[in-house]
């Protein structure tokens with residue numbers, strides 16, 4: 525074996541660099557080979573348009589995949605929730621490492637929680653999924669909040685609160701943790717209140733099929749893979765993209781607080797939600813089955829729940845952007 529470094533293609537954002545750095549360390553440990561980070565600029569990094577407007581899925585992903593297919597880099601790391609559900613030809617999802625905290629988190633002024641925000645509080649999020657569920661929660665609990673569309677990287681979004689322009693912003697806990705900013709969270713949004721995006725908190729390690737893909741498979745966490753496979757099958761069956769108001773979370777029931785016990789449970793629960801962004805309508809369903817032992821079983825669980833959601837009117841709630 526040569527000691528030629530493996531080239532890990534990464535976006536330039538702080539979050540992408542942090543995520544790639546974590547995977548690079550794991551790959552060095554698993555393979556004993558050196559890994560170097562190669563920065564790639566994506567359309568999503570350079571576009572000034574709203575993510576939603578430029579059309580949803582995969583804007584951050586295309587340039588990385590092109591670099592992989594050209595052989596400019598050997599493997600890439602994506603946030604799984606940003607990946608389109610269709611796996612492109614010539615590339616394999618070599619590993620889905622153990623998931624970080626999948627929840628959404630609130631960073632509010634003065635250490636506030638959702639329930640303690642003052643009347644008329646303005647909460648920033650560019651995600652129709654977060655808007656729909658926050659607004660539905662507010663309606664159900666008599667909270668007077670307003671969701672305000674924002675865009676930008678993690679720093680930009682947190683600065684809206686620090687600069688006093690917004691009362692709070694919602695971000696993925698996983699991203700904050702990976703950036704070492706988990707301490708700024710003022711409240712976690714319970715998954716009963718806001719279901720995360722399918723795949724949130726998980727990373728995808730992608731490369732062409734072959735010996736490297738097989739070596740990288742050592743980083744795979746089977747339970748995380750089962751969970752995100754079910755969540756993404758739900759999204760695919762709804763024919764919704766990553767900017768649609770769809771939430772999904774699979775977890776392992778029994779002893780949710782205890783990681784060790786979670787890993788021994790034999791049941792997987794899958795929850796899915798779709799809603800109108802104003803929160804006036806929400807279709808939310810849950811199913812429980814034995815922990816899938818194959819990809820096909822995990823996909824079936826997601827597809828079945830999505831079919832039930834469609835039967836309850838989910839398609840009508842996904843708006844013009846649902847494709």
Ligand SMILES: NCc1[nH]cc(CCC(=O)O)c1CC(=O)O
Pocket residue numbers: 603604605606694695696697698699700723724725726727
């Ligand atoms: N849509 C951007 C994006 N993609 C992945 C993460 C965070 C990391 C993760 O969810 O795994 C974020 C930021 C956010 O939603 O706050």
